[in-house]
Amino acid sequence: MNILVLGGCGFIGSHLVDRLLAAGQSLRVLDRGPERFRPPLAGIDYVFGDFGDNSVLIEALADIDVVLHLVSATLPGTAALDPEGDVARNLMPTIGLLETMRKLRIPKLVYLSSGGTVYGIPETVPTPEDHSLRPMNSYGIVKVAIENYIRMYGANEGMATTIIRPSNAFGPRQGHMGIQGVVATFLQRLRLGEPLQVWGDGTVVRDYIYIADLADLVARAVLSPQTGVYNAGSGIGLSIKEVISTLEGITGRTAQVDYRAVRAVDVPRSVLDISRALKDLGWEPRTPFAEGVKLHWGWISTMASRE
């Protein structure tokens, strides 16, 4: 199978190409630039450019059976600062992708949505996939609009489409600039002896998934004839306080926590119901949180020793 990975050089993308290469798949990656932490991988056909540039996209789609769309030009925090830019840089080029796929008759798309924002403040926790979608921020609103367009093209054009809604992924090769994920950011700050900033009182609950487990689920979705919408989380909720406690245990360092006033709209408790992925794709997360943090910390420590 010829697979095109849009965003294949990013954090999640880099683990996905590892997993798909190990499964013997033929891969092309379209991204704006090379991976940040590794040299180019043998056996991948890299194309560098913007997936919103139609001439680049058409070239990258040649002979492709499945498109795996991981690109997000924004993060939950940055999307809020510029909702019009969020629409222009994520929704618009994704509609362009669907149109181009339709014209070229590319039969399958797997899209990485967001399990933490599309449901809004959930009525049911753990939250199943058929929970109503009431996003509270621009990042989630755009993800829902993209999901709806994907569903529409699936229904109207007979395209096989699968949507993955990951919770908070963490692990090696994740950025740690303070906006990409609390585990990466906190581990980095613990390493540097800097205080951890927590919005609210540390009781906010989230679902954390180790990156290799997420990559495994996405790869199964790519390779399976099964289509649909799948949550991708651990199914387990951890408070920020519990996260910090585990991080202290793994790193052997004591966190200095700086609690700040809570942001206006924050989901108090977000945990995903992951039973559908087990049922349809035989998938279960295999890495306990502490084990994932150990691997992540190991990578951070190795990178730091190279600096």
Next chain:
Amino acid sequence: MNILVLGGCGFIGSHLVDRLLAAGQSLRVLDRGPERFRPPLAGIDYVFGDFGDNSVLIEALADIDVVLHLVSATLPGTAALDPEGDVARNLMPTIGLLETMRKLRIPKLVYLSSGGTVYGIPETVPTPEDHSLRPMNSYGIVKVAIENYIRMYGANEGMATTIIRPSNAFGPRQGHMGIQGVVATFLQRLRLGEPLQVWGDGTVVRDYIYIADLADLVARAVLSPQTGVYNAGSGIGLSIKEVISTLEGITGRTAQVDYRAVRAVDVPRSVLDISRALKDLGWEPRTPFAEGVKLHWGWISTMASRE
């Protein structure tokens, strides 16, 4: 109260300004051009321009207490032909409107969404407002994205926001170009002795609301301190066959019906649950379908006699 009506010269807008003028309100209208079937109304401050043009918008927003947003650059049928244009011409300028309202601290927005497309194929008929939103076409997808952004600005910025989801409105001053509504189109064709084109076998059920009843509900939402989401329909489902039968009775003409193969994705039965508007706003539709058709037919006949 100073009210700005975006799209106040259109079909729905023209009835709304009548209703609000009768209630003694101070009105400004921003639209691309004047009303099609009437001269300018005394007592309205008209501004002609594009609401997506920020300099025009800022001028129109001076001293305004409530914005009533009725603009749609597309119709359900035309949106499907150009989903990127649908996003660019409806979603993007509406986010721009919200941003500008936030900056100018305009306290209230009432938006006209769509009761026929946002729910997709409904699980419950009549469909209540808290039914999940699973739009099947670009028109509905964009309406849902706009609703979500309005909800977000309402929650984050303390803006009072109300969303109205109308069913199929009909009545005087509606266009009859074959895409604006089945009642207007069929009445015009009956007048001209032309055949009626029906997609499918005529069993598709829709909810029809007479325009003055819709205008009454929207005006109540504008003038009430109550906010929220309200369906605006008759609450009664009519098949296309029943519609045609009523039209034949009112016009005294016999329809020649041309049945065509059904379109790929069509909602078989769409009827709105309208109990929330009665409870919160004391509103009920007062014009039975046949009575509304009589008024609509009277207007069409008068217009034709002037040609």
